[in-house]
Every structure is written in structure tokens, then in C-alpha cells.
Amino acid sequence: MNPDAGLTDQVSKCKNRIERKQARVAIIGLGYVGLPLALLYSEQNFPVTGFDVDTHKVETLNQGGSYIFRILPAEIQAAREQGFTATSDYSQLAGMDAIIICVPTPLDEYHEPDLSYITGTAQSIAPHLRAGQLVVLESTTYPGTTEEVLVPILEKGNRAGLKAARAGGQDGQEFYVAFSPEREDPGNTTVARRDIPKVVGGLDAKASELAAALYGAIFRRTVLVSSPAAAEMTKLLENIYRCVNIALVNELKLLSLRMGLNIWEVIEAASTKPFGFQPFYPGPGLGGHCIPVDPFYLSWKAKQWDFRTRFIELAGEINTNMPYHVLDSVARALNQRRKALNGSRVLVLGVAYKKDIDDMRESPALTIIELLQQAGAEVSYNDPYFPTVGKGRKYDLQMKCAPLKNLGQYDCVLIVTDHSDYDYAQIVSQSQLVVDTRNATRAITSAKIVHC
Numbered sequence: 001m002n003p004d005a006g007l008t009d010q011v012s013k014c015k016n017r018i019e020r021k022q023a024r025v026a027i028i029g030l031g032y033v034g035l036p037l038a039l040l041y042s043e044q045n046f047p048v049t050g051f052d053v054d055t056h057k058v059e060t061l062n063q064g065g066s067y068i069f070r071i072l073p074a075e076i077q078a079a080r081e082q083g084f085t086a087t088s089d090y091s092q093l094a095g096m097d098a099i100i101i102c103v104p105t106p107l108d109e110y111h112e113p114d115l116s117y118i119t120g121t122a123q124s125i126a127p128h129l130r131a132g133q134l135v136v137l138e139s140t141t142y143p144g145t146t147e148e149v150l151v152p153i154l155e156k157g158n159r160a161g162l163k164a165a166r167a168g169g170q171d172g173q174e175f176y177v178a179f180s181p182e183r184e185d186p187g188n189t190t191v192a193r194r195d196i197p198k199v200v201g202g203l204d205a206k207a208s209e210l211a212a213a214l215y216g217a218i219f220r221r222t223v224l225v226s227s228p229a230a231a232e233m234t235k236l237l238e239n240i241y242r243c244v245n246i247a248l249v250n251e252l253k254l255l256s257l258r259m260g261l262n263i264w265e266v267i268e269a270a271s272t273k274p275f276g277f278q279p280f281y282p283g284p285g286l287g288g289h290c291i292p293v294d295p296f297y298l299s300w301k302a303k304q305w306d307f308r309t310r311f312i313e314l315a316g317e318i319n320t321n322m323p324y325h326v327l328d329s330v331a332r333a334l335n336q337r338r339k340a341l342n343g344s345r346v347l348v349l350g351v352a353y354k355k356d357i358d359d360m361r362e363s364p365a366l367t368i369i370e371l372l373q374q375a376g377a378e379v380s381y382n383d384p385y386f387p388t389v390g391k392g393r394k395y396d397l398q399m400k401c402a403p404l405k406n407l408g409q410y411d412c413v414l415i416v417t418d419h420s421d422y423d424y425a426q427i428v429s430q431s432q433l434v435v436d437t438r439n440a441t442r443a444i445t446s447a448k449i450v451h452c
């Protein structure tokens, strides 16, 4: 039997264009998620157009440059040769077959979902929508966003009165909508992006079919779920699982320190169990755009259902407290050496939120630097990925990367991010005192090291 027999003419044509790699793909939001996705489609010879409101990014890409450390200009240039262009002109959307939205979903100042980037993008897309187009949201968000927020804006704002395809809809007057979460693990070089299965939930069977075809062209496996909300919840489950387990090991680390046990040794031993245990590692606090943020999208939505997500709240409380634990540990280590934190010189190693990446969003290092400064310490930092640290949404540090030499001048060297490029043996040998939040000095035995 022909597998496409149940599909409408419009859907079969679009699917056919995807399968022949002729479908024109639009990626909206050319950041850490959108730009690599655009490059994946371009590598597979799809005609790709990137859209971003940041004109500096658009110009950089069109000149063959890159603004993301791990993406080389050569990759952009190769995509340009394949026809990849970037633009801020939304009217070009009319010529696209598939539109993938990868814009930010942060929390606002009240720690509530800030959907303004999604709603802004939807308002910009709507006037240019045409029948038969597929729109996929990839931004992490609470269950219901695609159907309750994105779709109404697209339906209301388009000139032709088009409706999102739902079961029993009118063919010819429809566009197709799906949600498919991004599951990338930045800095992880063990799994290629195309090997991470892509979860897809369409508003109806036709949208699912098209979205699965679109992602099937660049990912080895697509996993269909029954609705956009199920796909939205899948992503949140994955991140909440991480957030809660990290909180668990952070709490057990605090207890282990008090009991004189090394939590990393314990985790390594537990990891030898061939089933039922997955290792998570403690650290100086949560960072990145996802784990500290996404769980609260669900807590917020849960309130609408008169439901309290207590695991999320508890994990948030423990993880948020970790930078304060680091501050106390530095003060105590200095105190043991008859020094006060007030007036001490502290070098923070690593400001990225995790090792080997150029992303500082929500990094615990920023909170730790502020806490140290408030306590009167004279703080410097070193991070090979950040020559300067300026102003962000929640901080204004205006610091310049200090060279990694004369470490003896600092009263304390504090390892916050365990970048692989650091020579930890050298660092310990040159320093007076090293406070290590990541177990980066595991291979070194020295009285100068304090684990925290």
C-alpha cells in the first residue's frame, strides 16, 4: 500500500519537495540552536535562509564569518556556497516551505516564562504565511505553548484567513504546525547532532507527517508523539530530570564534605552498577539557558492546574544555594590560612557555565564573582573563551581576562569551570591555595587544594 495514500495533495507535494531536498527551509533565530540547525540543512543541500533580528549576526554570516566559537567561519562559507543567506526581512518567509523557530525562552524578572520572543516572532511570521507551509517551534517551553500561544497569533495575523490544520480541516486553506524540541548538549563531542533522535508532535497527523519528513532529512531517527504538548512536556521532563538529579548530588556533596567523604569517588563507584544508576555530578551551581530556567516554565504552568511541582521547587532551592556554599568554602579556606576574605585577591578560573564552551548564560561564576566582591575580595578571572565580561541581564562586571601567570600573587585560585585546556598540575604548583568546585584537580595530591 502507498504510505502516502491518506495524505492530501498539498501535503504530498510538500513532502515530495522535502524528500527531494528542494524544500526551502527558514530558520528563525540564529543562535546556539538555530545556526547549527541551518548548517545541518545546508550540508544536506537544502536551500536555507536564516532570519534574525540581530543585524550584526546577519551581516557577520553574510560575510562568511561566525560568532559562535565552535562554529568555524569555514563552515559558514561552505554553507554560503550552498546558497545559505541570512536576513532580517520577514517578507522573504512567503517563499519558504518550512519555517523553524529557535528564539529564546528566558524567565522574566518575576521568574515567570517570558514568551515575548515567541509571540514577537509569530506576529512577524503571520502576515507572510501561505497555505501549505509548515511551521515548527523548537524553543523550550511549557506544554500548551504551540497550541495556545503560537497558533492563535498565526491564525489571527495572516491575511488569507488561513487556519492551522487540525483533524477534519479544509484542505487548501491550511498551514501545518508542530513542536520539536532541541536536545543538543553543547560541548558534548561524543554524540553527533544527527544521532540525537528528534521528537516531533504535530497539531494533526499531516503536520506530524511533514515535520517527521523534514527532520528525517537530517536526523537519523524521528520519534513521533501524539501532540505538540506531549513533545513540549518531553523536553521539560528531560531537563527536570537533570535539574533534580544535580540537586540530589549537590545536597549529598554537602553532607559528604561534612562527613569527610569524597562524593566524586562515591559517584564513580556507584557508576559501575550496570543498571538503575546514571551518574550526575555536583558543581558550583546551575548554569546555561536550559537547566536553571526550563523547569520553572512547568511550575508556572502547573499553577493553572492548581498543582505545585515540589521536586522542581526543592531542586531549585538547593541548586541556587550552591554559589553561597562556594563563597563560604573560600572564606573558610582563607580563614584556615589566617586570612580574611575581605581584602584577599581571588582568581576565578572559568566563567563559562560549563567546560569547553563559549556560553556564559546564567553561569554560577557570575554570581560567585559578585558574592566575592560584596564580601570585599579583589576578584580577577581567567577564561580562554571570554576576553572580557561586560554587562548582562543580571550583572554588570566590566572585567578583563587576567593572564594565567604569576598565580602566586593571588591568595586563592578558585576553579569554577573545569576547561580541558587548563594545566591543573601547573596551576596548583604556582598557587598558594586552590579551591576546587569541580574535582578538576582529582589527579593531584597537594595540601594547597581544598575541595568544595
Ligand SMILES: NC(=O)c1ccc[n+]([C@@H]2O[C@H](COP(=O)([O-])OP(=O)(O)OC[C@H]3O[C@@H](n4cnc5c(N)ncnc54)[C@H](O)[C@@H]3O)[C@@H](O)[C@H]2O)c1
Binding pocket: 028, 029, 030, 031, 032, 033, 034, 051, 052, 053, 054, 057, 102, 103, 104, 105, 117, 120, 121, 124, 138, 139, 140, 141, 182, 183, 184, 185, 186, 289, 290
Ligand atoms: N543553547 C542550547 O544548548 C539549547 C539546547 C536546547 C534547547 N534550547 C532552547 O532553544 C531556544 C533557543 O536557544 P539558543 O540557545 O539558540 O538562544 P540564542 O540566544 O543563542 O539565540 C536566539 C536567537 O534568536 C534571535 N531572535 C530573538 N528574537 C527574534 C525574532 N523575533 N526574530 C528572529 N530572531 C530572533 C536572537 O537574536 C538570537 O540570535 C531556547 O528556547 C532554548 O531554551 C537551547
